Amino acid sequence: MRLENVNMEDIVMDIKPLDHIMGQHAFIRAGQWDYERVTYDYKIGSQEKNITYYVRIQGRAVEGDVDRKTAVIQLMTPLLGKHYYPHGVEYGEEENFPENLVERAKNLVAGVYEDLLQFKNK
Template structure:
């Protein structure tokens, strides 16, 4: 599910402060990058059996190189996904997400966007 109107879409920021700010908000990049793209995930555990939710913030380098740490990243529309063990994460609009989860996800991404815009 796309998280629209969070204020993060199309924001441009250097990768180093982006790594720092996302880390402060518990979004993890880990190994989710290549030379031109980055992906940050926020994990939300669920009481549902074998279900975990993820908020995903993605971006791509408009200049520079992620590996070298000199990239300028343009952020994309964040996603809310549901991980079905052992099959993987689904981000489709046909997924059903609890309203309180969608609200929480929107709030988390909006707070992150506000801090990113200050840099």
């Protein structure tokens, strides 16, 4: 599910401060990158059997190299996904997400967005 109207697409910034701010909000990049893209995930546990939710913020390098930490990253519209063990994460609009989970995801993304804007405006 796309988390619309959070304006994350307006953010373009260097990868080093981006990694730092995302880490402060418990969004983990780990090994989820290649030379041109990054993916930050926030894991949300569930009481449903074999189900875990993820808030995902992706970005693409508009210049530089992610591997060398010289990239400038343009962020993309955040996603809310549901991981079905052992099959993987589904982000489709046909997925059913509890309303309180959607609100939590939007609040998490809004907090990240505010910190990213504050850094950019310094």
